[in-house]
């Protein structure tokens with residue numbers, strides 16, 4: 052068992068870290084304040100091959116694996132967690148929905164533009180009355196000849212306002228509830244597909260999150276992905292992979308805040324010595340280092356389990372729980388260790404603390420991760 056990154060993985064980490072520090076860092080505070088999404092920077096990430104990392108080349112991917120993907124999301128999120136989640140949604144929620152269900156022709160048609168073409172994908176599962184209980188969706192898709200007619204609304208759709216494609220889950224047989232859920236691919240510009248309220252958020256403010264609305268929206272029958280009634284299973288499988296992305300986002304936030312705090316404690320002097328020479332603070336950092344290392348090991352295990360074809364749902368839930376709790380703990384402590392400066396926007400950690408919070412909520416709250424982990428214990 053080797054716990055070190057390979058030379059190739061270490062190189063990828065270095066390349067993405069340099070990109071994030073050179074290109075993402077300069078405008079990150081302004082983007083947070085103005086809630087503006089940097090599509091040009093996102094497209095640079097596409098050009099670097101990041102979005103398609105874990106997929107085969109014939110679908111516009113890079114032929115890498117989920118560990119490569121986790122490393123890249125982590126490094127982007129160390130600096131800009133908004134771009135980290137936008138990336139993760141395109142690769143694992145949109146990409147995963149299509150990859151886990153589509154036939155060859157659909158995969159080429161709907162994956163390539165997002166994985167290598169710079170188009171944005173999104174994932175529409177959550178509805179106002181179907182959050183943790185995703186099986187409670189009421190959006191419907193009625194078959195009429197060679198097409199389906201979608202009616203309903205999704206909420207909190209990340210990338211929603213800018214998306215070119217949405218993987219949307221709707222009921223083809225409402226009486227079967229979650230067993231009647233099916234997956235459809237809807238393209239931007241399809242009549243009846245509109246964007247509703249764009250959310251004003253506590254964190255990941257540069258990411259764009261909105262309602263996505265379907266009103267008599269006519270979708271060709273060939274845009275059904277998988278079979279009718281497969282939707283819930285596809286969504287759950289896709290979310291297992293998505294959780295590796297959110298875990299990587301959380302770990303990146305934790306690592307980024309830790310590094311800012313470490314440098315600050317070495318530079319800032321009080322009582323005639325650098326802050327780190329107070330054992331309280333040095334021990335606090337030792338504890339946080341252990342929290343981060345433990346989260347990282349779990350994330351890399353989940354990513355390798357998925358990449359090598361082993362069951363990974365439980366490992367992904369554990370990684371999501373550990374990494375996102377690490378993000379919240381490390382960022383909160385970092386704000387405290389930076390004192391008054393920690394509360395100021397210029398020092399980044401207050402933004403990271405706000406960004407960390409959502410990682411404990413989306414793609415299954417951390418309570419839901421505990422349900423998954425404990426459910427496997429008492430089968």
Ligand SMILES: Cc1cc2nc3c(=O)[nH]c(=O)nc-3n(C[C@H](O)[C@H](O)[C@H](O)COP(=O)(O)OP(=O)(O)OC[C@H]3O[C@@H](n4cnc5c(N)ncnc54)[C@H](O)[C@@H]3O)c2cc1C
Nearest residue numbers: 174175176177182183207208209260412413414415416418
């Ligand atoms: C910024 C943002 C972006 C998002 N992006 C997307 C997206 O792109 N696509 C998408 O489909 N969805 C998205 N979501 C939705 C997100 O996944 C849900 O908000 C999340 O799953 C929780 O659902 P809810 O908000 O309805 O909370 P609820 O389900 O109402 O939960 C409220 C509280 O009750 C707890 N709870 C619920 N059930 C249980 C239980 N059985 N046991 C113990 N505790 C429980 C929860 O953990 C939570 O603390 C996003 C949400 C946000 C805020």
